[in-house]
Amino acid sequence: MLFLKSRYDEMILGGQMLLTIVGNAWESNSPDDKSCTVWELLGNTLYDMVLEGFIEEPKLDEFNLPYYAPAEEEVKKAVEAEVSFDIRELETYKMDWDSSASSEIGLQGKSVAGSIRAIAESLFASHFADVNMDDLFERYAKKVTEYFEVVKGQCTTMLISMTKELEK
Structure with a gap:
């Protein structure tokens, strides 16, 4: 992934990155x-x-x-394929579309x-x-x-x- 390769070039060894992305729960077959x-x-x-x-x-x-919107397993595989990052934590959760609004x-x-x-x-x-x-x-x-x-x-x-x- 170009995004991960670019971030790898910008970061120092041992540096941490936190991403928040929209995904899906399809692997859990959630109706x-x-x-x-x-x-x-x-x-x-x-x-x-x-x-x-x-x-x-x-x-x-x-x-x-x-x-x-990728499933959690797809994200894991993409990061692991990049081999230059170690996943410390990967959490999937439901969030209201607009929890910040009135x-x-x-x-x-x-x-x-x-x-x-x-x-x-x-x-x-x-x-x-x-x-x-x-x-x-x-x-x-x-x-x-x-x-x-x-x-x-x-x-x-x-x-x-x-x-x-x-x-x-």
């Missing part, structure tokens, strides 16, 4: 894992805009959002939409140049809010503590 729901809701929002004529369906069909569901929906907008807006804006991004993310916030009224949104998060070792 209530909702790690990808945030992206599904965004896809549903885009499709609604197709139905309303704001986005052409072929434009949506050709869009690809590069997203992957308990008011509408504000939580807006906060989640704002976070996803910060992550992915440039991809959407370059592919869907004619779409009003404010409109897209306002619609998305409403969808997230509707979801929160029924389900407590959570994601699977991994915390990885690593130490730089001598290359083997």
Whole structure:
């Protein structure tokens, strides 16, 4: 992994690195894992805009959002394959989608939409140049809010503590 190789070059021997990444609980076959729901809701929002004529369906069909949430075992294998880091601790836990926001569901929906907008807006804006991004993310916030009224949104998060070792 280029990321780990780059960090290896920057760190001193014995230096520690702590990463927090979004993962999934698929290996545990958890039927209530909702790690990808945030992206599904965004896809549903885009499709609604197709139905309303704001986005052409072929434009949506050709869009690809590069997203992957690894399972804990995949992360272990990737770090071990790098051989220059020793995993001190790897913990997987559930976290509320928006634990920092107000308990008011509408504000939580807006906060989640704002976070996803910060992550992915440039991809959407370059592919869907004619779409009003404010409109897209306002619609998305409403969808997230509707979801929160029924389900407590959570994601699977991994915390990885690593130490730089001598290359083997």
